[in-house]
Amino acid sequence: MGRKLLLEKAQVEGIRNYDVYRREGGYRSVEKAFKEMSPDQITDEVKKSGLRGRGGAGFPAGMKWSFIAKPEGVPRHLVCNADESEPGTFKDRFLMEFIPHLLIEGLIVSSYALGSHLTYIYIRGEYSWIIDILETAIGEAKSNGWLGENILGTGFNLEIYIHRGAGAYICGEETALLESLEGKRGLPRIKPPFPAVKGVWDRPTVVNNVETLAAVVPIILMGGEEYAKIGVGKSTGTKLISACGNINKPGVYEIDMTISVEDFIYSDEYCGGIANGKKLKACIPGGSSVPILPANLLLKTAKGEKRIMNYESLSDGGFAKGSMMGSGGFIVLDEDQCVVKHTYTLARFYRHESCGQCSPCREGTGWMEKILKNIETGKGKMSDIDLLWDIQRRIEGNTICPLGDAAAWPVAAAIRHFRDEFEWHILNPEESQIRNYGLAHYADPLEPAVAAV
Amino acid sequence: MTNIFSPEKLARVKELISHYPEGKQKSAILPVLHLAQDNSGGWLSTETMDYVAELLHILPVEVYEVATFYSMYNMKPVGKYVFEVCQTGPCMINGSDEIIQYIQDTLNIKVGETSSDGLFTLKTVECLGACGYAPMMQLGKFYREHLTKEKVDAIIAECRKISAANN
Numbered sequence A: 001m002g003r004k005l006l007l008e009k010a011q012v013e014g015i016r017n018y019d020v021y022r023r024e025g026g027y028r029s030v031e032k033a034f035k036e037m038s039p040d041q042i043t044d045e046v047k048k049s050g051l052r053g054r055g056g057a058g059f060p061a062g063m064k065w066s067f068i069a070k071p072e073g074v075p076r077h078l079v080c081n082a083d084e085s086e087p088g089t090f091k092d093r094f095l096m097e098f099i100p101h102l103l104i105e106g107l108i109v110s111s112y113a114l115g116s117h118l119t120y121i122y123i124r125g126e127y128s129w130i131i132d133i134l135e136t137a138i139g140e141a142k143s144n145g146w147l148g149e150n151i152l153g154t155g156f157n158l159e160i161y162i163h164r165g166a167g168a169y170i171c172g173e174e175t176a177l178l179e180s181l182e183g184k185r186g187l188p189r190i191k192p193p194f195p196a197v198k199g200v201w202d203r204p205t206v207v208n209n210v211e212t213l214a215a216v217v218p219i220i221l222m223g224g225e226e227y228a229k230i231g232v233g234k235s236t237g238t239k240l241i242s243a244c245g246n247i248n249k250p251g252v253y254e255i256d257m258t259i260s261v262e263d264f265i266y267s268d269e270y271c272g273g274i275a276n277g278k279k280l281k282a283c284i285p286g287g288s289s290v291p292i293l294p295a296n297l298l299l300k301t302a303k304g305e306k307r308i309m310n311y312e313s314l315s316d317g318g319f320a321k322g323s324m325m326g327s328g329g330f331i332v333l334d335e336d337q338c339v340v341k342h343t344y345t346l347a348r349f350y351r352h353e354s355c356g357q358c359s360p361c362r363e364g365t366g367w368m369e370k371i372l373k374n375i376e377t378g379k380g381k382m383s384d385i386d387l388l389w390d391i392q393r394r395i396e397g398n399t400i401c402p403l404g405d406a407a408a409w410p411v412a413a414a415i416r417h418f419r420d421e422f423e424w425h426i427l428n429p430e431e432s433q434i435r436n437y438g439l440a441h442y443a444d445p446l447e448p449a450v451a452a453v
Numbered sequence B: 001m002t003n004i005f006s007p008e009k010l011a012r013v014k015e016l017i018s019h020y021p022e023g024k025q026k027s028a029i030l031p032v033l034h035l036a037q038d039n040s041g042g043w044l045s046t047e048t049m050d051y052v053a054e055l056l057h058i059l060p061v062e063v064y065e066v067a068t069f070y071s072m073y074n075m076k077p078v079g080k081y082v083f084e085v086c087q088t089g090p091c092m093i094n095g096s097d098e099i100i101q102y103i104q105d106t107l108n109i110k111v112g113e114t115s116s117d118g119l120f121t122l123k124t125v126e127c128l129g130a131c132g133y134a135p136m137m138q139l140g141k142f143y144r145e146h147l148t149k150e151k152v153d154a155i156i157a158e159c160r161k162i163s164a165a166n167n
């Protein structure tokens, strides 16, 4: 049984209510932080914990906090990123839905550390019932003295408000999110300046993911050093993984980052194996933007070692032979799935979500969708594969925000590892409409100890 | 200006504006548009958007710009019940295509259309953060997950029943 720090109490009956949450030890981190620690000490503990941002990029949270500018007389803000729209990702929703006070508690401590008196939760508009849950939790926290004026007699004031989005994946990108919070279209800004210097309304702003801010609670309670002892290397603490696709037990799991990918997929404690007795074909381990891997590269690293569910191991081998932890959206494809079709749905997603500011992204995502649709529906040409490769290369690295890369990588990885499946589609336009390419050789053992390219 | 909102709704707008610093009332545009859309049959007419602009003391064009950017705002009338079925990869591998087809056949409408009785609109949407409970759709405020043909039938019957009871 892995160690749980965030979801341990999520199943306690009535934990959504303040009284139960408090009885179970809730809000102790606020007491500890406000009574025993200075804002800088809190930031230090978060630094020591090694906590990496859980929204996808994995940037060290404590370091981000220490970058926040503190110009005299200018208010600072903390914004919680609850936009959660990366396909395969539904962990933040789970946390907010089942244990909302944990997020509120984390927000209070984090706001105190950063000096934010006005903190926002930017939540995707579709999660409307969760907004009600959070609003209730905020109301309860306030009436019990954890929010409002002069919290715990420290003189610290704080309000937390929910800002409801309205359907735009791009608003999860932090600068687009800030534009949206200002009441504008979600067009990413050019960085620098970074939000920590000029964020919402030109004020210094820290944007962190829901899970990142919730993790501040156990960090304060146990201390950064203790937290850092969980996990390995730079993958400290626990991570929420939302698992979906062709598995027996889809859902949200909290793992400590020492479990192998194989155990995560096949053990009864987690995914419970591939559904319907099928075989594993491929997996996108960290949300739709990260590279898809065939079964053989997924379970073992380029060095032939067992692949572990953590930042380092998932990215071992680079993009040639590895993937990424990303947002923890774990998408499993069984032997009956078509990689071409799956990639096409992702390309359509990115085309739909491109904000249109940069031409490589705007035009490139449209072309990729079109070409993939042609291949999928039996109208592709052999030259289309190289054309796709070429288009994704031209997007990657040539755009204002990382959505361009996020659109390019899934296509690149699909071609890199599943080229023969694309070719089969093109060479067998009729057959590919009635059956799938299947498992092919994707689960075959690889030659061990191949150096990463 | 003719008031589209009731006094209660206007009070809510005032409250929403108070969530943002002085002079930053434009920030309330997304939540106020949600309120406006819910208030006017699930879509935003030019008149409604102009009204929102007046409430927030901004130009109408600032509202149009924003409203057309975000996919949750409907720019044309929709049915009383909008089925928003997710079609992205993780839902697709769990059978969203068949669900979309089944709804089209059952209601005799295509994606983007509204049934002739004005009750149902079918939309396809991209990942709604319910990938582990696929296939799924959003219906009003809530998600309907683990969809099957039988569940779709039951949801349609449920909508018809509620609508008949309210008439």
Ligand SMILES: Cc1cc2nc3c(=O)[nH]c(=O)nc-3n(C[C@H](O)[C@H](O)[C@H](O)COP(=O)(O)O)c2cc1C
Binding pocket: A052, A053, A054, A055, A056, A057, A058, A059, A061, A081, A082, A083, A084, A085, A086, A169, A170, A171, A172, A173, A174, A175, A207, A208, A209, A210, A212, A213, A401, A402, A403, A406
């Ligand atoms: C296109 C795009 C979408 C993103 N969506 C999200 C999201 O939904 N939630 C999130 O927390 N971070 C998202 N991010 C990452 C944010 O830009 C930012 O890095 C993150 O919120 C920082 O928080 P963290 O350091 O705690 O992870 C997205 C980034 C990009 C480029």
Ligand code: SF4
Binding pocket: A170, A187, A188, A353, A354, A355, A356, A357, A358, A359, A361, A362, A399, A400, A401, A402, A403, A404
């Ligand atoms: S990369 Fe795409 S989404 Fe990002 S700013 Fe450019 S056009 Fe917009």
Ligand code: FES
Binding pocket: A087, A088, A089, B086, B087, B088, B089, B090, B091, B092, B126, B127, B128, B129, B130, B131, B132, B134, B136
């Ligand atoms: S892919 Fe349908 S909810 Fe995520």
